[in-house]
Amino acid sequence: MLVAPLVLGACSGGAGGSGAAAPQGDRRMAEALATSATGSGAFVHLRALQDVADRNGGNRARGTGGYEQSVDYVADTLRRAGFDVQTPTVALQSDDGDDGSAPGGTTRNVIAQTRTGRTDEVVLGGVHLDSVPEGPGIDDDGSGVAAQLEIAVRLGADAPVTNAVRFVFFGAEEEGLLGSQAYVDGLSPDGRRDIALMLNSDVIAAPNGGYFVYDGDGSDGSNSADGPPGSAAIERLLSDRLVSRGVPPRGTPFVDDSDYGPFVDADIPAGGVFSGDSGTKSAEQARLWGGRAGVPFDPCYHQACDDIDNIDRPIFDRMVNTIAYGIGAFAVDLNGVPPRSERAAR
Ligand SMILES: [Zn+2]
Incomplete structure (x- = not known):
């Protein structure tokens, strides 16, 4: 796909302009990216992932042809958009190692970064590219993959970011966050400090879903721990965006069940949106968001029916918009997330 690079109408001036000091960072990049990266654009990538599963026995699990072709699709799409792409092979090790469940073997992560912007204030978007063996993994986590790929393509490798x-x-991911754990383990101390924040996107379009934001400030639920310092600012920015799109978000605790886990453990601020997966929608949530109470957010979670029909398009559209906005906002200004100078001790 050939896409015009993101161009901002009036890029100079910015936060340092002559107007009254804004209480938050310059949001023009965020608005521009959220306008150009859409759910329908991302849906093209979802269909491609479904096609990969269809050609490979119905799944895209680690160690299969379906996974390797998923890697190739993402890497090729990023390269066509002008990115330099790495697909490092990483060795898998269980981080608890108590039950001999570590699969051993290897997998590949796919990594691409803008050539622009401070490399010691990296805004890292993370999704998981593998499915479970039981199905094609279109909501989990084709939805996050497609969203992130659409955002990357629309942003471009030479975007005017800070x-x-x-x-x-x-x-x-489905075998215990192994790809993300290996990634974080492979960073030097400086490399960890260079990451300002991590935005996770995993299951963002469940057919009976809702609008959750990871609980960065520890305010949601009696045993919800707050995230590393800066996580509250991420929660606030994403929640405000959802409110502005007409939906009331709710917090969801960090429970170490997606790729934010190794980052949180390394004291890297994290956040993201989530539509719900195996949990059951409550009566209150059904009143808030619509859908059916007493039914799982994603009735096809980790099953063969997690296919291209297992996507709620309005939820997907709003989540893609919110993630794009978040990446665009943090790419220009850290918006309250601690800067490099304040994370020397990490
Ligand atoms: Zn997942």
Whole structure:
């Protein structure tokens, strides 16, 4: 796909302009990216992932042809958009190692970064590229992959950003966050400090879904721990965007069940949106968001029916918009997330 690079109408001036000091960073990049990266654009990538599964026995699990072709699709799409792309092979190790469940073997992550922006204030978007063996993994996590790929293509490799944006597509999430754990483990201390924040997108279009934002400030639920310092600012920015799109978000705790886990463990601020997966929608949530109470957010979670029909398009559209807005906003200004100078001790 050939896409015109993101161009801002009036890029100079910005936050340092002569107007009254804005309480938040310059949001023109965020608005521009959220306008150009759309759910329908991302849906093209979802169809491609479904096609990959259809050609490979109905799934895209780590270690299969379906996974390798998913890697190739994402890498090729990013390269056509002008990115330099790496697909490092990583060795898999279980981080608990208590039950001999570590699969061993290897997988590939896919990594692409803008050539522009500060490389010591990296805004990292993370999704997982593998499915479970039981199905094609279109909501989980084709939805996040497609959203992130659409955003990367629309942003472009030479976007006028202040902070570099790094897009990572992790392998082996479904076997215990192994691709993301290997990625974080492979960073030097400086490399960890260079990451300002991590935005996770995993299951963002469940057919009976809702609008959750990871609980960066520890305010949601009695045992919800807050994230590393800066996570509250991420939650606030994403929540405000959803409100502005007409939906009331709710917090969801960090429970170490997606690729934000290794980043949070490394004290890297994290956040993101989530539509719900195996949990059951409550009566209150059904009143808030529509859909059916007493039914799982995603009735096809980790099953063969998690296919291209298992996507709620209005939810997908709003989530893609919100993620694009978040990446665009943080790429220009850290919006309250601690800068490099304040994370020397990490
Ligand atoms: Zn997932």
